[in-house]
Every structure is written in C-alpha cells, then in structure tokens.
Amino acid sequence: MLRLSPLSLRLLFAAFVALFSQIAQAESHYTLEKVVEISRHGVRPPSPDNRRAIEAGSARTWASWLTRDGDLTGHGYTAAWLKGRYESQRYRQLGLIGNACPNNAEFYLYASPMQRTKMTAQALAEAAFPGCGVTVQAKKGPDPLFQYPAGKASKASAAASRQEALAAMGGDLAAAQQRLQPQINALKRAVCQPAAPCPVFSEPWQLSVWSNGTIGIKGLDTLAAMAETLRLEWSENKPLSEVAFGKVRSAAEIAQLMPLLSYKYDYTNDLPSSASRGASTLMDQIAKALRGEQQNALPDTRWLLIVAHDINISWLRTLLDFHWQQGLYPPGNIPPGGSLVFERWRDERQQQFIRIYFQAQSLDQLRQLTPLDQQNPPLLTELHFNGCKTTEAGTLCPFTAAMQRIEKNINRSVIVPDRY
Missing domain, CATH: 3.40.50.1240 (Phosphoglycerate mutase-like)
Structure with missing residues (x-):
C-alpha cells in the first residue's frame, strides 16, 4: 500500500484545492x-x-x-x-x-x-x-x-374566453363548485357565525363574461376575496383574535383557507x-x-x-x-x-x-x-x-x-x- 508523508499529503491537498479553485473560477464567468x-x-x-x-x-x-x-x-x-x-x-x-x-x-x-x-x-x-x-x-x-x-371584446373573443374558463374548471361550473366543496366548507367554518346566515356559501356560482372580455364567477369571486383578506390579516401581523375571527393559530392553518384564491386564478385570470x-x-x-x-x-x-x-x-x-x-x-x-x-x-x-x-x-x-x-x-x-x-x-x-x-x-x- 502506498503511504504518503504528512508533507506529501499537505501538498496533495493543496493541489486539489488549487484545482477546484481553478474549476470554480472557470465556471464563474457570468x-x-x-x-x-x-x-x-x-x-x-x-x-x-x-x-x-x-x-x-x-x-x-x-x-x-x-x-x-x-x-x-x-x-x-x-x-x-x-x-x-x-x-x-x-x-x-x-x-x-x-x-x-x-x-x-x-x-x-x-x-x-x-x-x-x-x-x-x-x-x-x-x-x-x-x-x-x-x-x-x-x-x-x-x-x-x-x-x-379599452373597448368591448368581440363576440368571438368573449365566447373564446367563456370556453377557456369552462375548460379550466373541467367543463361544468356546478360540478366545479361541488368538487371544491371541502375547501368551501373549510372557509365557511372560519368566517361564518354558527346558526347565522352566510349567504355566499349557499348560492350557486354564476359565470359571466364582462363587456371587455374579462371573466367573473359570482360566488367564487367573493370566496376568493375572503381567502385573500384572511391572508392579508395574517401577513399584517394582526392579533390572532382578529385573524380569521380568531379561528387560526399558525401559518399552516391560514394556508389551508387559501386554495379558493388559486382556483379563482385558474378559472378567471390564467x-x-x-x-x-x-x-x-x-x-x-x-x-x-x-x-x-x-x-x-x-x-x-x-x-x-x-x-x-x-x-x-x-x-x-x-x-x-x-x-x-x-x-x-x-x-x-x-x-x-x-x-x-x-x-x-x-x-x-x-x-x-x-x-x-x-x-x-x-x-x-x-x-x-x-x-x-x-x-x-x-x-x-x-x-x-x-x-x-x-x-x-x-x-x-x-x-x-x-x-x-x-x-x-x-x-x-x-x-x-x-x-x-
């Protein structure tokens, strides 16, 4: 077995350091x-x-x-x-x-x-x-x-936007609302008062194409605004008693109330x-x-x-x-x-x-x-x-x-x- 002296080991180590330094310098050319x-x-x-x-x-x-x-x-x-x-x-x-x-x-x-x-x-x-x-x-x-x-979208453009929105939600607005019911229920538990009216959670969603061609979904738009507001309350460092009406205690819990905001992006903006x-x-x-x-x-x-x-x-x-x-x-x-x-x-x-x-x-x-x-x-x-x-x-x-x-x-x- 080849044995190296301490001096040889130090020289070998120095050579490796120099080599890696040269490689790093050769790569750092941006x-x-x-x-x-x-x-x-x-x-x-x-x-x-x-x-x-x-x-x-x-x-x-x-x-x-x-x-x-x-x-x-x-x-x-x-x-x-x-x-x-x-x-x-x-x-x-x-x-x-x-x-x-x-x-x-x-x-x-x-x-x-x-x-x-x-x-x-x-x-x-x-x-x-x-x-x-x-x-x-x-x-x-x-x-x-x-x-x-500025100005109105053409009928063809408005129709294309509507079809893209429907395709993004799987082809059917009511089915998408039903599919997202677990996320809707999680948000409902955070923002609604027990045994009190909470209107937006019982309404069927409605898809609209505005005159300029933008997409709106009545119901989902409001739920997404709620999710965004809860996130903003957390991000503002409001007291926990004021964040989501005192229903959350951690970033992980506030994140669980935010998915409907992503679905709004998916169905109306993206x-x-x-x-x-x-x-x-x-x-x-x-x-x-x-x-x-x-x-x-x-x-x-x-x-x-x-x-x-x-x-x-x-x-x-x-x-x-x-x-x-x-x-x-x-x-x-x-x-x-x-x-x-x-x-x-x-x-x-x-x-x-x-x-x-x-x-x-x-x-x-x-x-x-x-x-x-x-x-x-x-x-x-x-x-x-x-x-x-x-x-x-x-x-x-x-x-x-x-x-x-x-x-x-x-x-x-x-x-x-x-x-x-």
Missing part, C-alpha cells in the same frame, strides 16, 4: 447585465369593493384596519423595504448597481397609479438607495400598461385569451427592455422595477406557461410583494442568457417582518425549459429561446403604444 422586475404591491386591507362583497356574503362585519381600505399599510411598507434591501444587496454584490445614488441609466422605477403600488415602489427604492429620493414614475390616471384594452389581452402591452415592454430597444419603451436601464398587481403577474405567467408552488402557499399564489423577475446575463464569450424566476416572502416572513439574507432568503422558483442549464448564477436559458418564449403569445393587435 455577468449580470440587466434586471426587469414586475412586483406586486405590499400588504393592504381589503379594497372597498372587496369589503362590501365579503361582508354581504358572510352577513357580518370584518376586522377594521388602521389604514384606509385598499391602501398599503405601514407593516406592508416595511415588508417591501426588507425585500428591496435584500435585492439591492445582491445586485451590488453582482456588480449590477453601485453604491451611489442612481441615474436613469442604472435604475428606473415605474408604478401603477394606485396608492398601494406607488408606496410599495417608494419602499423598495428607499431600501435600495437610502437617502437618494428616487422618483416613482406613475401616471395620474388609468395606465394601459396594467389594464385590459386563461390564454384573457392573459393575451391583459398582458401583451406589459410583456412587450419587458421584451423591449431585455433587448435594449428604445422606441415606445421604458428607459433602457440596468434595473427596471415595475410595481403592479397580482393580476398582472398572473397574466404574465400564463403567457410564459410558468407554474409554481412555494412554501405553505397553494399553487400559483402571488403573495404581497412577490415579484416576477427577468435577468439578462452574459458569459465570457459574450453569449447572452435569460433567467426567469418568481420570488416572494413566506407567510411568516411577512407577518414577522423577517430580515432577508442568504441564510433566510425569500421563496424562489425558476422557470426551466429545454435548453436551459443550471449554473452558479441560477437557471440560465439561451437568449434567443428565452425571448421566443417571452414574445410568442404577445397579441400585437391589442398593444397600446405610449411614452414613458
């Missing part, structure tokens, strides 16, 4: 060039419309909030700030941004015109660039980047026709940003951050055929502050790649305002398809193939050109 991020706003009370619906549907008053209905809360602001700090620290480590206050070539911030989106944007910017007073760009009125195209009409303008801007195009486009900047709504992310992920299930959340959930991120990378041979992922804070990270770092990161799910490869930079997909996936379902006929 540079982050650009980020396009679409974030949902942070934690809010139920919107005024949702409050009216859930209180009528349950025949009781729901918890009050210190913040006006629909607006970002102070707790939600802090949660968004924590996420912004985590992201900016990572991007500085990767050399995407510097330590100084940014100009428009380095960072550009655009938001939907609602208070909760603009304030979330402000929180993210203050965390990323403290003291810099970064301006949140937003329109004063409705913004077509985040909305369905539909090809709806997504194509609703997200083509936004997806076109994402594609232009990743290509570095300037005409009728948001500024060409290293980090383009757009603060929007869950429905916008729902439509975008449908166009991408991107699915996820994270932590305790039900499949496809889009938590407050969650973001769909597109990163453009290049290697030492100047080849470009796209990384696409969805990231979000967990139920407990939101509730407890947990600082995010490498040991306690947000939940993250990457999009992977044929041709993508796993690297130390994440799942990188060839630029051409990734752009084809991003652009293939854009409906050019509904894009609303604009100046930003």
Whole structure:
C-alpha cells in the first residue's frame, strides 16, 4: 500500500484545492447585465369593493384596519423595504448597481397609479438607495400598461374566453363548485357565525363574461376575496383574535383557507385569451427592455422595477406557461410583494442568457417582518425549459429561446403604444 508523508499529503491537498479553485473560477464567468422586475404591491386591507362583497356574503362585519381600505399599510411598507434591501444587496454584490445614488441609466422605477403600488415602489427604492429620493414614475390616471384594452371584446373573443374558463374548471361550473366543496366548507367554518346566515356559501356560482372580455364567477369571486383578506390579516401581523375571527393559530392553518384564491386564478385570470389581452402591452415592454430597444419603451436601464398587481403577474405567467408552488402557499399564489423577475446575463464569450424566476416572502416572513439574507432568503422558483442549464448564477436559458418564449403569445393587435 502506498503511504504518503504528512508533507506529501499537505501538498496533495493543496493541489486539489488549487484545482477546484481553478474549476470554480472557470465556471464563474457570468455577468449580470440587466434586471426587469414586475412586483406586486405590499400588504393592504381589503379594497372597498372587496369589503362590501365579503361582508354581504358572510352577513357580518370584518376586522377594521388602521389604514384606509385598499391602501398599503405601514407593516406592508416595511415588508417591501426588507425585500428591496435584500435585492439591492445582491445586485451590488453582482456588480449590477453601485453604491451611489442612481441615474436613469442604472435604475428606473415605474408604478401603477394606485396608492398601494406607488408606496410599495417608494419602499423598495428607499431600501435600495437610502437617502437618494428616487422618483416613482406613475401616471395620474388609468395606465394601459396594467389594464385590459379599452373597448368591448368581440363576440368571438368573449365566447373564446367563456370556453377557456369552462375548460379550466373541467367543463361544468356546478360540478366545479361541488368538487371544491371541502375547501368551501373549510372557509365557511372560519368566517361564518354558527346558526347565522352566510349567504355566499349557499348560492350557486354564476359565470359571466364582462363587456371587455374579462371573466367573473359570482360566488367564487367573493370566496376568493375572503381567502385573500384572511391572508392579508395574517401577513399584517394582526392579533390572532382578529385573524380569521380568531379561528387560526399558525401559518399552516391560514394556508389551508387559501386554495379558493388559486382556483379563482385558474378559472378567471390564467386563461390564454384573457392573459393575451391583459398582458401583451406589459410583456412587450419587458421584451423591449431585455433587448435594449428604445422606441415606445421604458428607459433602457440596468434595473427596471415595475410595481403592479397580482393580476398582472398572473397574466404574465400564463403567457410564459410558468407554474409554481412555494412554501405553505397553494399553487400559483402571488403573495404581497412577490415579484416576477427577468435577468439578462452574459458569459465570457459574450453569449447572452435569460433567467426567469418568481420570488416572494413566506407567510411568516411577512407577518414577522423577517430580515432577508442568504441564510433566510425569500421563496424562489425558476422557470426551466429545454435548453436551459443550471449554473452558479441560477437557471440560465439561451437568449434567443428565452425571448421566443417571452414574445410568442404577445397579441400585437391589442398593444397600446405610449411614452414613458
């Protein structure tokens, strides 16, 4: 048997360390060039419309909030700030941004015109660039980047949306309602008073196609709003006596009341026709940003951050055929502050790649305002398809193939050109 002296062993070990170091250095040849991020706003009370619906549907008053209905809360602001700090620290480590206050070539911030989106944007910017007073760009009125195209949908388009909704629920609305009865009953136990009327739980669902082509399901829409409100109560760190009327004690228990929110996405938002009409303008801007195009486009900047709504992310992920299930959340959930991120990378041979992922804070990270770092990161799910490869930079997909996936379902006929 060959015996090595201690000196030989140390030399051999040093050689192995040097070899692995060389391999690691050879693999670490990716540079982050650009980020396009679409974030949902942070934690809010139920919107005024949702409050009216859930209180009528349950025949009781729901918890009050210190913040006006629909607006970002102070707790939600802090949660968004924590996420912004985590992201900016990572991007500085990767050399995407510097330590100084940014100009428009380095960072550009655009938001939907609602208070909760603009304030979330402000929180993210203050965390990323403290003291810099970064301006949140937003329109004063409705913004077509985040909305369905104006005007009525054609009869053919409306019919296609209706058929897609029915297909998503298995072909029959009443059968879908019956199939989901266990989830409906779980929610009913949490929000209804014993032996008291709770109207929405005894009504048959009704499918509607609105004039602009969007889908609504009377009954399910209200139940989903209830599930969302319960999640928001938990995420806001309300006292347990106020969360789900005192019926839950843990993140796992609140998660069990949320599945109907996912089914609403499945049956009304995550539909090809709806997504194509609703997200083509936004997806076109994402594609232009990743290509570095300037005409009728948001500024060409290293980090383009757009603060929007869950429905916008729902439509975008449908166009991408991107699915996820994270932590305790039900499949496809889009938590407050969650973001769909597109990163453009290049290697030492100047080849470009796209990384696409969805990231979000967990139920407990939101509730407890947990600082995010490498040991306690947000939940993250990457999009992977044929041709993508796993690297130390994440799942990188060839630029051409990734752009084809991003652009293939854009409906050019509904894009609303604009100046930003």
